[in-house]
Amino acid sequence: MDELGWWTRFVLGSLACWRITHLLASEDGPGEVVLRVRRLLGDSLAGRAMDCFYCLSFWVAGPLALLLAQDVAGWLLSWLALSGAACLIERASTRASHHE
Numbered sequence: 026m027d028e029l030g031w032w033t034r035f036v037l038g039s040l041a042c043w044r045i046t047h048l049l050a051s052e053d054g055p056g057e058v059v060l061r062v063r064r065l066l067g068d069s070l071a072g073r074a075m076d077c078f079y080c081l082s083f084w085v086a087g088p089l090a091l092l093l094a095q096d097v098a099g100w101l102l103s104w105l106a107l108s109g110a111a112c113l114i115e116r117a118s119t120r121a122s123h124h125e
Contacts, residue, residue: 085108
C-alpha cells in the first residue's frame with residue numbers, strides 16, 4: 026500500500042473501520058453469523074462491546090491503525106482518528122436516515 030498516500034489510506038481505513046464496526050454492531054451478517062456470535066457472547070464484556078457502535082469502533086480501529094502508522098505515536102493517533110472518523114460517519118449516516 027506504499028503507492029497510496031497517507032490521506033488515501035486514512036480515508037480507506039476510516040471507511041473500513043465504519044463498515045466492519047457497523048457489520049458487527051448493527052447487522053446480522055451473511056447467514057446470520059454475526060447475530061449468532063452476538064448471541065453467543067451475550068452479556069459478556071465482548072458482547073456488550075458489540076452492542077455499542079462507539080465502543081466497538083475503538084477496538085476495530087486499533088489493528089487498522091497499523092496500516093497507517095510508522096511508529097507507536099503514529100499508531101496511537103491513527104487509532105483514535107480512525108475510530109473518530111467511523112463515529113462521525115455513523116452519526117452522519119444515522120442522521121441522514123432519520124431525515125428520509
